[in-house]
Amino acid sequence: MLAGMSSGASRDHFWAVVPAGGSGTRLWPLSRRDTPKFLQDLTGSGRSLLQGTVDRLRPLCGERVLVVTGARHAAAVREQLPDLPAANLLVEPEPRDSMPAVGWAAAVLERRDPEAVIGSFAADHVIGDAEAFRARVEEAVHAAADGSLVTLGIRPGYPATGYGYISPGAPAAVPGAPDTRRVARFVEKPDLARAREHVAAGDLWNAGMFVVAAARLLDLLGRWHPELAAALRRVAADPAALESEWAGLEPVAIDHAVAEPAAAAGEVAVVPGDFPWDDVGDFASLADRLAESGEHPGMRVLGPADLVVSQDSTGVIAARGGRTVVTLGIPDVVVIDTADAVLVTTRERVQDVKQVVETLRRLGKEELT
Amino acid sequence: MLAGMSSGASRDHFWAVVPAGGSGTRLWPLSRRDTPKFLQDLTGSGRSLLQGTVDRLRPLCGERVLVVTGARHAAAVREQLPDLPAANLLVEPEPRDSMPAVGWAAAVLERRDPEAVIGSFAADHVIGDAEAFRARVEEAVHAAADGSLVTLGIRPGYPATGYGYISPGAPAAVPGAPDTRRVARFVEKPDLARAREHVAAGDLWNAGMFVVAAARLLDLLGRWHPELAAALRRVAADPAALESEWAGLEPVAIDHAVAEPAAAAGEVAVVPGDFPWDDVGDFASLADRLAESGEHPGMRVLGPADLVVSQDSTGVIAARGGRTVVTLGIPDVVVIDTADAVLVTTRERVQDVKQVVETLRRLGKEELT
Known part of the structure; x- marks a missing residue:
């Protein structure tokens, strides 16, 4: 069991995993195949969304950042994050959706530290209150100590039809995580009428942020996708196997591969987030x-x-x-x-x-x- | 008195005068101070409006083309009209409106040929039927033989408020110019209600096109603006006087300086034109x-x-x-x-x-x- 983030020991086990992918075609011509939105400053801050994501996590993870990106963008990521050690940049030979990306990171990190806890945060989101965000991540790390897959859900600002929803269930009753609830279920992007119902019911936006012990994520994956979990662990053990293994990986999203079945099994928790969050999905956003x-x-x-x-x-x-x-x-x-x-x-x-x-x-x- | 354009002799006296000026600010950013609309291909023809204007007149005037432009645009005009002899490009030290420009051309040409008849056609208009246009110019040259200042008026396609109007009077009764009428008066740009009345009355658009014997234009100018006429003739006689004389010239439009008072004196005629004409004044046009x-x-x-x-x-x-x-x-x-x-x-x-x-x-x- 992990200690709280307030202790130096547990901070040493927390790793930020940043999947840097996605095409952002609704942001064309700003976002292109070679310069997707995560590589761009879309907020006028002077930092790209990727840089902003890492900046936001540094106070929690220090140097423990691992970025997963595609071969097409590896050079740009290195340029934007010059301090990132080569060992902390995983380069996918080709896109295989989010589960292989995050699962590969988990497999690499469990070898470095069997007690590693990962927080996975997409490189192309904007978060308005970094301190509030980090406080919620700290609570999620506490909540993950019992082996839960913990997601951060966002309190809806309006009945969005462009996001999926998370229905919270009973309180998780984990020490150090007072606001954490079990997840009753994940809901796909609804129509407007259903979106209003979700907002009224206190459901949360699914922002795709997960905190979980690295080994536990792979064990959960192994329950529903044993071949994929085994392949990712083989790649982590022998980097030379990457090219040959990657081509055969099942392309699947982490939500479908693990989060939804784990929620059905009662093994997912959610920490509600009140910080402003946006995936900058289109020019209105x-x-x-x-x-x-x-x-x-x-x-x-x-x-x-x-x-x-x-x-x-x-x-x-x-x-x-x-x-x-x-x-x-x-x-x-x-x-x-x-x-x-x-x-x-x-x-x-x-x-x-x-x-x-x-x-x-x-x-x-x-x-x- | 001039003979008809059908005779070789009278063709030898007709000169096309092309004032190449105007800023075209309603066509920004296509039209700029340094690249005004007359220097640009705005029709997709592959020729600039200036080149199109000269092309259209060549069958009537052959090599007898004289272009008046500003110092800022002289190099571009030379580049676009490489066959234009240096003596046929008059370069104004600074803009002084249309009367000094056309009057200077008339003064230069009356010295070359006392029988010269000039047709003045702006470099930045578009005309849809070059043959019909030239036939009307030929009629205007006939009509100018009695000493009239002859304008070409355009049959309105709609009640435009962006153009002035010409009210035709009695038939001119000049041999070879069967459709020519005296001009009762020129009308400034009207509001929509008045524009409709003008269209209903058979009035014509004032397209700023004039045909007149060169010496006669200067004599008419001398009647109302004797100093201007005398200065222009001094410049024509002694090009070295250009800089010193030009700075003192009265900036005035040919309509106000000559056409309107001459019309009041019964000395202006109009040839109606049915050819498509447009001054490409804005992006709708x-x-x-x-x-x-x-x-x-x-x-x-x-x-x-x-x-x-x-x-x-x-x-x-x-x-x-x-x-x-x-x-x-x-x-x-x-x-x-x-x-x-x-x-x-x-x-x-x-x-x-x-x-x-x-x-x-x-x-x-x-x-x-």
């Missing part, structure tokens, strides 16, 4: 993260504000092409200017941007996607 | 000149069509920045992409683009204007 321009009321600006001139317009402008961007007389406009492509749409169509990416591929313009 | 994209119904494209992807959008896109331009879900959108600036507006706001240029200057971004 991006706009909400940005401060309103002082110069141009109603217009949010990403990039140098002096490149933007907005007259009688509201919405969001990303000036990432070095060019001056001028809008005149368009409400709720979205203008995303980059070096080789500019997108013009409106807030109500931001969900359809991913179709634009499909269109570009159909037209043979893969180099833009 | 520009859009109307462009063919609809085959690939993107409802979207007009200026520039390489393969740079444009339009989904659920109508309007006009100028892809002049080498970048792919994507619009999603915006009706009547106007996107003008250039190397250093992109403008996003809608068709109903195209008249306000000139305010954007003022804003850019106020913000210290003159280099973009």
Whole structure:
């Protein structure tokens, strides 16, 4: 059993695992295959989402950060995280969804430290109150001490249809984790009417954040996907086996592979989080993260504000092409200017941007996607 | 008295005078101080408006073309019209409105040929039927033989409020000019109600096109602006006097300086023109000149069509920045992409683009204007 995070000993066992993947096609042309959103500063902070994720975890994990990314992005990750030791960057030969990524990290870490507890946090989310976040992660580490798979659920700000929900059950009654509840079930993305019901019932958004002992995660995985768990442990034991093993791995999300069946077995707990959280899924969400321009009321600006001139317009402008961007007389406009492509749409169509990416591929313009 | 254009002798006296000026701020960012609209291909023809103007006149005037432009644009004009002899390019030290420009050309040409008849046609207009246009110019040359100042008026396609109108009076009764009428009066740009009345009354758009004997134009000018006429003749006689004389010239439009008072004196005639004509004053007008994209119904494209992807959008896109331009879900959108600036507006706001240029200057971004 793990001691509380307040003791130096237990801090030494906590590892932040950061899966850095995802294409973010609804954020095209900012997000591209080669420069996905986790590599970009989408908040105007001067740090990429990946860097922000690691910065946020450092006070908890110190140097114990392990990043899992694809071969395509490994060089960029190394450049953005120059202090990350080579041994703490796992490079997937090709994407295999979240379970192999997080499971591989768990397998590597259980070999380094049989008592390792991992917290898995996607590289492309934005969290508004880092201190509150870290306090909730500390509670999750306490809650994981009994062997639970612990997730952090977000208190909904509105009845979102773009996120799955978590229905909490009875209190977990774990020392040091007073707000932790058992998870009754995970719910897929609902329609608006059901989303309202979930909010009214006190359900939480599933933000895909898990805290669990590394060895325990693999044991749980072994219960439902024994081949996958065994393969990941073989890769961790013999890195030379990576290429040959990886090609045969089952591509599956951690939710489906472990979290849902474990919840049904009563082995998942949830810590509710009140901190602001966003997966920056589309340009409306991006706009909400940005401060309103002082110069141009109603217009949010990403990039140098002096490149933007907005007259009688509201919405969001990303000036990432070095060019001056001028809008005149368009409400709720979205203008995303980059070096080789500019997108013009409106807030109500931001969900359809991913179709634009499909269109570009159909037209043979893969180099833009 | 001049003979008809059908005789070789009279053709030898006809000169096309092309004032190449005007800023076209409503076409920003396509049109700039250094690259105004007359230097640009705004029709997708592969020729600039200036080149198109000269091409259109060549069958009438042969080599007898004289271009008047500002010092800022002289090099670009020489580049676009490589066959223009140096003596046929008059370079104004600074803009002084249309009367000094056209009057200087008239003064130069009356010295070369006392019988010279000039036709003055702005470099930044688009005309849809060159043959019909030339036939009307020929009639205007006949009509100018009695010493009249002859203008070409355009039959209105709609009750425009952006153009002045010409009210025709009695038939001119000049041999070879059967459709020519005296001009009762010139009317400034009207409001919509008055514009409708003008259209109903058979009035014509004032397109600023004049045909007149060179010496006669200067004599008319001398009647109302004797100092200006004398100064222009001094400059023509002694080019070394240009700099010193030009600074003191009265800046005045040819309409106010000569056409309106001459009309009041019964000395102006008008030839009605049925050819399509447009001064490409704004992006709505520009859009109307462009063919609809085959690939993107409802979207007009200026520039390489393969740079444009339009989904659920109508309007006009100028892809002049080498970048792919994507619009999603915006009706009547106007996107003008250039190397250093992109403008996003809608068709109903195209008249306000000139305010954007003022804003850019106020913000210290003159280099973009």
